[in-house]
Amino acid sequence: MLEKALEGSKSYWRLLVTLLVLAGIGFGCYLLQLNQGLRITGMSRDVSWGFYIAQFTFLVGVAASAVMVVLPYYLHHVKVFGKITILGEFLAVASVTMCLLFIVVDLGKPMRLLNVLLYPTPNSVLFWDMVVLNGYLFLNIVIGWTVLGAERKGVAAPAWVKPLIYLSIPWAVSIHTVTAFLYAGLPGRHFWLTAILAPRFLASAFAAGPSLLILLAYFVRKRSKFDPGDEAFEKLSQVVAYAMCVNVFFVLLELFTSFYSGIPSHMEGFIYQFSGLEGHGKLMPFMWLSAILSVIAVLMLLSKKKRSQEKTLKIACVLVFIALWLEKGLGLVITGFIPNPFNTVTEYWPTFPELGITIGVYATGFLVLTVLYKVAIAVKEENL
């Protein structure tokens, strides 16, 4: 089936080459990092995780898009999702690939990565995160490829794949939960130390993932003969609307507990994000932008009439994606380190090589996505 990715239009090849070049630039920056150490990044003694781990956290959420089409289709027989489950699964594959790459580029000793397998440590959440992420990657590759292969031959998917599909549903929930547990169980990091972090992760994931999926599906509809169908968009937009409302609600719950209790350590993270702490407020404009975009997006999505218009829905999806990227892919991880254990503030800002590596990983992920989508769409077009 992979041979289908070897023939395409000029713009397809142009896209691939562009992504390859970006990945190459990222790889160049990574060689610099391997040589010089992580000092080429903006991370520090106090903010010891930065952009890489933040992108990882955000992309675990994007991988959610799969379950939001797989679950309704297989458990509730929502037939309109039948055509796009493959798009969700392949988006999950690309997202998890990026997640794993972001972990690798964040390591000080990447060549020792396999120590995690050599000395399995069940008390470490990072160990379990490795297990669930690799498991999710495996499940989605196997399921997506097998179901698509069967579709190509015009036969029903083999029976053995069904249990894997059902397994992939709770598994998708597990990747967000375990990733939240990375943060939510650390004493002394009060911004993360909240039981609602895992539900928040799930809510933001189920909003950001499907909104990207909607945008990708529109792109596919425009550029190919494959049409996921209006109803699929309508249903997905419902998912985004509900998830985004729940996400905003969860954030408000956090704000209530922090500010009504008035406990400084619980408030400081939010104060840093929205009004600055001890004269430091680099994230302020971004966090306000995130909040404003979230509100606008919710208002746009709440009206069924508005979200059923393609243009409005596209804009709303872009807003949701940017708002949640700012919240999770920028604010959440960095703010957890502010203030530091000495109650002082050291700020973080990514450097150019760090951004280069980040763009390189994204380019690699989108390269995987492009190739997988090309195969999927070619099969779908054949069967039209």
Place this chain on the structure above:
Amino acid sequence: MMDGSRRSFLKIGGLSVLGLSGVRVWNVFAATQEAGHEAAAEAAGALQWAMVVDMKKCWDYQEKQPCTDCMTACHGIHNVPEIADPKREIKWLWTDLYQHAFPTEGHEYPPAEARGKPFLLLCNHCSNPPCVRVCPTQATFKRPEDGVVMMDFHRCIGCRYCMAGCPYGSRSFNWQDPRPFIKELNMQFPTRTKGVVEKCNFCAERLAKNLYPACVEVCKAKALTFGNLGDPTSPVRELLKQHYTIRRKNELGTGPNVYYIV
């Protein structure tokens, strides 16, 4: 008398020489320290090394003359690089203000005595260490035999999860190759490479030779007391009985084993 000669040895040799002539220093220490330690270790079933820090003694001494002996000795024998950039620096033993060391304890009107005074900070070798709990490779671990929280520099993958886990800022990451920043190399202790985490090891290499940690050893003010927390007759337990002591961020349940007399 032995005590006096050891002090003068250090004085003559200069603390910076500690690194290069480590073997000889250890030999001198070995001759003087063995007896006390072994007795303490044998007296109790559960061995947990602990430290009591009496900052008053340190400040009183410093009124006469400024002193950084403990930090110089520690960083010297452990090949801790001297990196000026506060974002990248490596710290095993260092000082910070009261309100930074005990951010949840302080208020606006501290006694004049404590105001602006440095507190000595190091790894707390917690009884319930979050860094050990989160490490995905057991590169950091709590030694069952004596409770020291150790680092295996060769196993660490540099994920820095332990740094997120430690609520005391006691862990440092090698953002770059540390070797160019080591003034004088102590061949008796390993150096680190870029990409691994490090921290105070309670001088495990000296404990193995029945020696006190270097900081305790060199402190002229006798502000640092080291001993077995599990032994009711140990010097640390004596001090804990006699004084009101506090620990950093007690409320987090990590069970720090460094106590401060206030």
